[in-house]
Amino acid sequence: MGHPGAVLKSCADLLALCDCNNFFVSCERLFRPDLEGRPVVVLSSNDGVVISRSNEVKALGVKMGEPYFRVRSFLERHGAAVFSSNFRLYEEVSARVMACLRRFVPSMEVYSVDEAFLEVPPEGKKKPEEWARDIRAVVLTETGIPVSVGAAPTKTAAKLAAERAKKRPETGGGFALLPGEPWDDLLREVPVEDVWGIGRRWSDFLRRRGISTALRLRDAPDDRLEKHLGIRGLRTAWELRGIRCFPIEEQEKPQKSIQSSRSFAVPVRDRESLAEAVTEFTLTAGRRLRSQNSLAGSLSVSISTSRFRGSFFGARAEVALENPTDSDITLIRAAAGALSSIYREGHDYEKAEVCLGSLSSAGTVQLSLFGKREDRGAALSRAADRLNGEAGRRLLLPAALLGEKEWHPRKDRHSGMGLEDLETLPVISGEK
Structure with missing residues (x-):
């Protein structure tokens, strides 16, 4: 499977x-489980758009x-079940899936909440498709989540192999693109926009x-690709x-900035409600900041009205923090x-965003000559993270956020379930 423009060796x-x-x-x-075989969709924050579809919904177009x-009326006519997003549940299930995978591979990279790159162990290299199907069976048995596994010499090819495993039932959920074998037939079927990193x-x-x-894309001249797509496109x-140009990265890279934003369920006009929302978004961003062991050196707040109702108003303010903090x-x-510097009365605000920037590692913080890091505030925040995590809900939060808020995103179809609720499910016995 050589290529005249390639100066590197294929990976075996x-x-x-x-x-x-x-x-x-x-x-x-x-x-x-009664929803198996029935159309199901999950909606985004505020029940705005479809972000996850069952195969039955995909078949409906x-x-x-x-x-x-x-699509609401269309889905109702086809008897679809519709859920508001439950990200806490999805993160909990994801953690279980990743823990299951770690037991079977020498190393892995958690790429997203529902994807992981795996180093195929020596025993899996002999019969990679059989190994892939075995992994799928174990994950399904232990977590209840169906997966597709694609093996290949490179990440980009493995993404295509996993997609083939997902779309072709005859693969049994596992498919491999092997070194030295021709891939032309598969690559010919894949639109260029479906290649990882192209889009x-x-x-x-x-x-x-x-x-x-x-x-x-594979057969395009190297100089042409590098000129127009840069080194990333050439490596693809x-x-x-x-x-292989993109190795497995076991260490998760910290984000360069952290955003937390939402559209409101109803427009927000008063300063107090807007401040509540900004406080909640700041807490969310702060929790993500600490989870990657980083400190923020700056913070910005953005607020805006609807672009489709009346005259648009939007504003943003950024502040440099005296010392990096979490x-x-x-x-x-x-x-x-x-927020106080940009808020203007008389507007119906529909969205706010908090962004943490100038991030640095908490382990290498550079203190100023006269400043001192607020260890007590940071320790309190980490303690709240731990207690809220153990409880599976927000036990500790500012008093201003207690109670129901009109601006909270709509979750009319939220299942309200978490993994702790598995204990409450009825047990069906096979005994008479």
């Missing part, structure tokens, strides 16, 4: 991608990202130049040739100050 080793099938839908079905109001960012540009499939083509107390105080 294998890695794999494990991809959870219709993940959010599969999580909801854990508590509703409902697209990902379809606004719910447009819409580059697909229109490539199609205008006659590169419409993964096969044509190399990976389609079996040359203390909720400091972050909330900074967010309140930023």
Whole structure:
């Protein structure tokens, strides 16, 4: 499977991608086995758009990202079950899936909440498709989540193999693109926009130049790819040739910035309600900040009205923090100050965002000459994270956030389930 433009050697080793099938839908079905075989969708925050579809819904032609109001009647006519998103449940189930996978591989990279790249162990390299199906069976038995596993020499090819495993029932959920074997037939079937790392960012540009499939991308000249797509695009083509350019990264890379934002269920006009929302978003961002062991050096707040109702108003303010911090107390105080500087009366605000920037590692913080890090506030925040995590709900939070808030995103179809509720499910005995 050589290529005249390739100066690197093809990889003879294998890695794999494990991809959870219709993940959010599969999580909801854990508590509703009666929904197996029935159309099911999960909606985004505020019940806005479709973000997860069962195979039955895909067969009906409902697209990902379809606004719910447009397909609501259609889904009702087909007897579909509709759920508001339950991200706490999805994160809990994801942790179980990843823990299960870790037992069977030398190393792995958690790529997203429903995907992980795996190093195929020596015993799996002998019969990779059989190994992939065995992994699928174990994950399904232990977590209840169906997965697809694709093996290949490179990450980009493994993504394509996993997609083939997902869409072709005859594969049994496992498929391999092996080193040295021809991949042309599969690559010819894959639209260029479906190649990992290409998407819409580059697909229109490539199609205008006659590169419409993964096969044509693989065979494009190196100098042309590097000129127009940069080194990342060139490496993607190399990976389609079996040359590994993106290794498994066991250590999760910290985010360079952290955002938390939501659209409100109802427009917010008064300063107090807007401050409550900004406080909640700051807490969410702070929790993510501490989870990756980082400190924030700056914070920004953005607020905006609807672009489709009346005249638009939007504003943003950024503040530099005196010392890098992960203390909720400091972050909330900074967010309140930023909001006060941009709030204007008389507007119906529909969205707010908090962004933490200038991130640095908590282990390498550089103290200023006269400043001192607020250890008590940071310690209190970490203690709240631990207690809330153990309880599976928010036990500790600012008093301003107690009670129901009109601006909270709509979750009219929220299942309200968590993994702790598995203990309450009825047990069906086989004994007479």
